[in-house]
Amino acid sequence: MGSWFSAEKVAGYGVAAIAAVLVLYPVYFLLQAAFDVGDPQVRPPTAYGVDNFSSLLQYPQIMLNTLTVSLAATVMALMFGSLMAWILTRTNVPGRRLFEQLMAVPYYLTPLLGALAWSLLGQPESGFINGIWRAFGGEGHLIDINTPYGIAWVMALFEGSVAFVMIAALMKSMDPSLEEASQVIGASRIRTIMRITLPLVTPGVLGAAIFVFAEMLGSFAVALVLGLPTRYYVITTAIYQMIQQYPPKIQVAAAMGASLFAVMWAMLYVYRRVVMSGSYVTITGKAFRPRLLDVGRLRYVLLGICLLYLFVAVVLPLATLFFASLQKIAVIFPTAENFTLDNFRTAMTMNAVRSALSNSLLLAFGTATIGIVLMGLLAWLIYRSRLPGGGMIEYIVMFPQAVPRLVFAFGLMWAWVVFPIPIYATLWLLLIAYLTVFLPLGVRTIAGVILQIDKSLEECAQMCGASWTFRVRTVTIPLLRPGLVAAWLLLFIASVRELGASILLMGPHSKVITPSIVESWFGTSSELTLLWH
């Protein structure tokens, strides 16, 4: 009897049940919509069929565009993320702690603001960089941000920070003695990186790659701002148009979203195969102190790389946004009459919007704090416990990542509006929604670190007679601490900047801030939008 009610089982199956309800309940409604071929304005559906899926074949160009941009952005994000993570966690580059803090800024800036800034900088006609280029005698334009690679560049800069956070957490937890051993036996630095460092971080990088690719598939704001001027549509911007129009084609959008489940599951399958096929343990019972690699004079080159990255991802966009916010119409060479403080005045007087900020912060705190427990336990359940069904839970948890948030929000709305407990249109609904949509983010971040911790440490405590709760509290959590802190911050920031689900789920008395920011761009003036950060 005792083994049936162990704390391990209660916690494991408890969180599994919560995660399953959070995810599968709205997914059921989403699938229902994907197969709904009746009157789109009538719920529940009146007829079922596969027409919505077959109609997806009409959009080959959009699928191709999405794959092109997502792949390019993922490759760029992983390159930036891995390079920066290695520089800042494994080398003695000057000021690395400060740089590490600054690396979160692009993510906090949000892709929308990043896209707006780069749109101001890189439009062929009015872009600031091209304006300066022409002022110095250049012809035509120097850069065009409205191309697929321009879109991928901005996505990598502002959505790819998650790759850095995930890979940095891995590298921090890595035992340097393995690299030292390599160098002691005569391997060069490059050879050590290629043969020791990279293979060790493979599962984490692969996990990050899958996660970032899914993030890019679901990326919306950048493609909307930079793709529309050249009629370059990706799945999310196509879905956006389908949902906004009247009557909305929500069913086709749901089918488009549901078909992405298959893509996500295939990627997850590959990931699990890689992870299960080798050992990536670096934290063992043997004590180690993370030691930095002395890269000699190369550190100034690496410092230059850090500065350059932060310049294009933080300084340049922020300076551009600030410069634009002081103008009536943002141009590179403004006349005296074009300068104004009106945008600041308007921003200060929008009380309804300001009150949303406290809701956003409260929700972010709740999501991050509850999420860290829920997602930590889930990651442990999937990768550490011997409880049956852990693998299945991972597939379930990844559902929300597969579907663009704009579409998933409809599943959430339909699910919770009919829920007997009246949480619809309250902050509770947003909390549930955030916990659901950020499950993949939290689980993936923590899982990357869990995989590096040797099981023998927990087993040793078990052999010494420690109960499961005692083991988790005294062994697992302390070892996971850096990963948990990173995940908490990531969840907090992700919640504050959440957009897709919030737009549809906000009630009249439960408003959050990011949709208001987006609204400023759509409806009032782009110059005003820039002030919200």
Add this chain to the structure above:
Amino acid sequence: MAELRHGNLTRRRVLKAGTAAIALPFLGIATPNVLAQGVSKSPTNVLDFTTNADVAKAEQEGQLVFYCHENEAGTAGIMEGFNKDFPKIKTSYVRAQTGALYNKILSERAAGRFDVDVIQLSDIAPAFDFRRKGGYEHYVSPESSAYKKDHLSEPNGYFFWTGVDPAGIAYNSEKVAASDAPKGWKDILDPRWKGKISCKISASGLQFVQWYTLRKIYGDSFWKEFARLQPRAFDSRVQLFDRLSKGDDMITAIGEYPAYILFKSKGAKVEFVAPPDGLVTTPLVVGAVSRAPHPEASKLFVDWAMSKRGQAWYQSNPNLYYGSVRTDAPAMPTGVKLSDFKLLYPSDWDEYASQSATFLKEWNSMLGL
């Protein structure tokens, strides 16, 4: 068993009607709530307008929940105007584009949630649908006498045109000389605008009206020729004018007058052309919602929005600048009256609504969607 007949009334019909009356609220469908006005009392004067609402009761209800298609600043602006006049009524709102907003309210009502007092939509087609579904409260405002029949629902009392959004052609005056600028709608088809002209996406009610009305005037080939120009489509009028004023586009095929006023006031080098055939115009429709949680407040809002006072607010707020269709409407901020323009809009709204699927298909395919 023989049916009991009293003229046209049979027992079966009475039973059917009774069952239907009981079932309707469970289905989220309200009966045309003529009774909601209660025993009709004579209108009272509040501030400088008249209302059938019980103002004391409305203030006792203390709240108004507004669903609106307008952007955040515009929606907040509408609520601010009402709240300024009725500070005891706390306002709150949800805003989303018409398609998503309409789906949201239908989903809520299907689930038995009735949280909304008033709804404003940017397209008349969903308003007709909502009317058919019994979504609107039937409330005849005393202020409706200042409106033409065309600008009220048929029959009066379900929704009204709280303003219109007229659009002509706009161009960047630094990139296009006045002599080269289009003068009429057909001039936008000139091949020199290829890749340099903008329009709106299919979610726009105004774009639908433009497609419908110009096709009626110039025939099917008009939009086929337009498609050859590879226009760039955007969400909002602000985006269109932002790009126009910076020279990213040379002209826009759908230059909304309210956006022109806004950007002109910022000193943008843009000019507006009113084609002789008329400005394409879409109504913004407002109506009280049935089974509203604050019924008196919702009626009071409708009266306020219809009144000269409310219309002046809508017409002068920089985030709205709607043109008022009140017969005694004041001039717009530019000094021009809406009645100075020839307005183009569908004469048969039912036929217009029936063209929705064709429009969406053609427009999306033109944009590469």
